[in-house]
Structure formats: structure tokens, C-alpha cells
Amino acid sequence: MAPPPLANVPLFSAEAAAFGLDLGQVLHEVLDSQRYILGPQVQAFERAFAAYVGVAHAVGVANGTDALELALRALGVGPGQRVVTVANAGFYGSTAVRAVGATPLYVDVDEATLTLSPAALRQVLATQAVGAVIVTHLYGQLADMAAIAALCQQAGVALIEDCAQAHGARRDGRCAGAWGEIGCFSFYPTKNLGALGDGGALVTDDAALAERLRSLRQYGWRAKYEVVLPDGCNSRLDELQAAVLGAKLPRLDAANAERRAIAVRYQRAFADLPLRLPASTGEDHVMHLYVVRTARRAALRAHLAAAGVATDIHYPIADHLQPLLVAEAEPPALPASEAACAEVLTLPCFPGLRDEQVQRVIDAVRGFHEGGA
Numbered sequence: 001m002a003p004p005p006l007a008n009v010p011l012f013s014a015e016a017a018a019f020g021l022d023l024g025q026v027l028h029e030v031l032d033s034q035r036y037i038l039g040p041q042v043q044a045f046e047r048a049f050a051a052y053v054g055v056a057h058a059v060g061v062a063n064g065t066d067a068l069e070l071a072l073r074a075l076g077v078g079p080g081q082r083v084v085t086v087a088n089a090g091f092y093g094s095t096a097v098r099a100v101g102a103t104p105l106y107v108d109v110d111e112a113t114l115t116l117s118p119a120a121l122r123q124v125l126a127t128q129a130v131g132a133v134i135v136t137h138l139y140g141q142l143a144d145m146a147a148i149a150a151l152c153q154q155a156g157v158a159l160i161e162d163c164a165q166a167h168g169a170r171r172d173g174r175c176a177g178a179w180g181e182i183g184c185f186s187f188y189p190t191k192n193l194g195a196l197g198d199g200g201a202l203v204t205d206d207a208a209l210a211e212r213l214r215s216l217r218q219y220g221w222r223a224k225y226e227v228v229l230p231d232g233c234n235s236r237l238d239e240l241q242a243a244v245l246g247a248k249l250p251r252l253d254a255a256n257a258e259r260r261a262i263a264v265r266y267q268r269a270f271a272d273l274p275l276r277l278p279a280s281t282g283e284d285h286v287m288h289l290y291v292v293r294t295a296r297r298a299a300l301r302a303h304l305a306a307a308g309v310a311t312d313i314h315y316p317i318a319d320h321l322q323p324l325l326v327a328e329a330e331p332p333a334l335p336a337s338e339a340a341c342a343e344v345l346t347l348p349c350f351p352g353l354r355d356e357q358v359q360r361v362i363d364a365v366r367g368f369h370e371g372g373a
């Protein structure tokens with residue numbers, strides 16, 4: 001009898017995202033509590049998450065893009081100001097910058113890590129007035145934060161970290177989110193720490209900033225029905241989502257280690273192939289996405305699809321080349337960001353991916369290169 005066909009290898013599994021927990025029970029507890037908005041679950045998760053990141057305060061919000069927008073508002077960034085951001089990170093930062101009426105100032109990325117280039121940032125800060133800097137820890141790779149934080153401090157510019165792909169990434173014991181004035185997280189279901197829907201948080205050591213953020217996320221209130229801040233909104237983290245996140249948080253480091261172990265297998269298996277591999281598999285990379293670079297992306301992608309291996313491109317269009325922006329102004333030249341957008345390919349890498357599935361990805365990638373395709 002022929003062996004059963006192997007199941008296809010997906011890019012993500014919702015089942016694995018439960019981290020082996022009975023989330024039904026967690027949801028039932030919230031249902032029974034009859035508290036659904038900004039209650040004890042949110043408070044408990046905010047405390048636990050702040051402690052995990054190693055900062056004094058966490059503020060739960062509705063999603064990661066709102067977190068970036070509220071960070072800019074809390075720092076007083078608005079119309080007429082420019083905000084440094086990268087162009088290879090999916091337009092989330094750009095969305096937030098534009099939402100507050102400011103203008104993205106795109107700075108190129110480091111070729112090896114695909115995160116904000118300190119050399120390029122130095123040049124921009126020396127010649128232009130900037131309202132804030134957003135650094136994105138792309139794919140789970142912590143950016144060169146020692147250099148970037150020092151440059152921002154010298155220039156007197158606030159530093160916002162986009163940690164939406166980097167929950168738990170660390171260097172010298174310091175977590176993503178604990179380097180800048182504010183760290184922004186998304187808990188979208190596929191993120192390293194994901195909810196069962198939308199969710200987000202901001203982290204900061206600054207008590208005054210945390211208080212502004214708590215006010216801004218709820219209509220600009222100081223107390224119920226008492227409005228003190230302009231530009232408040234409704235961006236709250238639900239009790240249901242906070243309970244799920246609180247249950248999952250103790251297992252985050254183990255899940256990240258699982259991602260990293262898969263990445264290490266890929267790095268070994270692909271070392272001799274003409275692929276550009278992630279720069280790190282250390283603690284400073286939590287492998288939200290395992291991304292290789294190849295000049296033959298379309299052909300490799302088609303080969304993998306035929307072999308039942310799901311892939312994706314994060315991200316195919318650089319922010320500054322989005323139709324919306326090209327229609328508004330002449331785009332700047334960002335060679336490293338543009339090259340990355342043309343070459344990046346994401347392979348399956350998530351906790352719960354089985355050994356034989358990892359092997360199937362390896363065989364398919366090697367088969368493409370060895371088959372003389």
C-alpha cells in the first residue's frame with residue numbers, strides 16, 4: 001500500500017498558536033466574570049507584560065498600528081513634522097505617521113539585518129529636523145539598538161520601537177521595547193505572542209507617557225466622561241484577548257526557542273546554497289519570519305508551491321514605491337530596501353511545525369538548487 005500523502009506545509013498553524021493551552025477554559029472564565037472592557041484581565045496582563053519586557057508600564061490597545069499612532073500622539077508628533085521610518089516593513093509605520101498628519105522620512109536599511117541602518121540614520125539626523133524615529137525589528141531581528149538609541153539621544157529625538165514581530169527578542173539581556181522611549185507591540189494572531197483577534201500594547205518606563213497613553217486610548221479622558229487631551233480615540237484591549245495573552249505569555253520564550261531551533265536547522269541545511277540567510281539565530285532574533293533572499297525568487301516559489309510548501313513575500317512593495325505615495329511625490333532612492341523587496345522569500349517557521357515538515361521544506365529548497373532548475 002502506498003504511504004499516505006504528506007500534508008502540505010503551511011506558513012502558520014492556528015492550532016499551534018494556542019501554545020498547547022485550553023483557551024476555551026480561559027474564555028469561559030472571562031465570560032463568567034461579566035467584565036469585557038478594561039477590567040482585571042487587562043490590568044493583570046499589562047503588569048505581566050511590562051515585567052516580561054523589563055519596563056515599568058504597559059498599556060493595552062486595540063492593535064499594533066494604533067499603538068504606533070498613539071505613541072506618536074503621546075510624544076506630540078503631528079502635522080508638519082517628519083518621522084524617520086524604514087520602507088521595507090509593510091507600511092504599518094507609514095500608516096501611523098500619516099494618521100497623525102506627519103510625513104514619513106524613509107531611511108535605508110542595513111544590508112545584513114534589513115533593519116534601520118545606523119550609518120544612514122546618522123546622516124539624516126545631521127541634516128534634517130525630525131519629530132521622532134521609528135525603528136522596526138523586522139522578522140524578529142532586533143535592530144542595532146545600542147547605536148540607534150545613542151544617535152537619537154545625541155540628536156534629542158524620541159525613539160519608538162516597532163516590536164510587532166519581536167516579542168522577546170533580546171540583546172545583553174535587554175528586550176525589544178526596552179531600548180527606546182516607547183515600544184509598540186501587535187498581538188495579531190500570527191505574531192510570536194498572538195491573541196484570538198486584534199490586540200496591541202505600548203510599553204514605556206516613563207510614567208507621564210504611560211498616563212497620556214491611557215488617556216488617549218479612551219477618548220482623551222482623565223476620568224470617566226472628563227476629557228482632557230485632544231485627539232483621543234477608542235483603542236482598547238478586550239478582556240477576552242488579555243486573558244488569552246496572559247495565559248500564553250509564560251510560554252512565549254519556549255515558543256521562540258522552538259522557532260529558533262527550526263531556523264538553525266534551515267541555516268545548516270542551506271549553508272552551501274546560493275541563498276542569503278538571516279544574519280542571526282541568536283537571542284536577538286525570535287524568527288517571527290524565516291526569510292531568505294534569492295535572485296530567483298519566482299522560480300523557487302513556484303517549485304516550493306508544487307512541492308506543497310507554502311511561502312509568502314514580506315513585503316513585495318516598498319513603502320516609498322506604493323502607488324499612493326508615488327502619486328504624491330518623487331520617491332527617494334533606497335537601494336538596500338528596494339533590493340530586499342525584490343528578493344525576500346518567507347519559509348514556514350512556527351512553533352508546532354513538525355520535524356518531518358521542516359525536512360520537507362529543506363528537501364524542496366535543496367531539490368530546486370540541485371535539480372539544475
Ligand SMILES: *Cc1c(COP(=O)(O)O)cnc(C)c1O
Binds near residue numbers: 136
Ligand atoms: C503586524 C505588524 C504591525 C501592525 O499590527 P496590527 O496589530 O496588525 O495593526 C506593525 N508593524 C509590524 C512590523 C507588523 O508586523
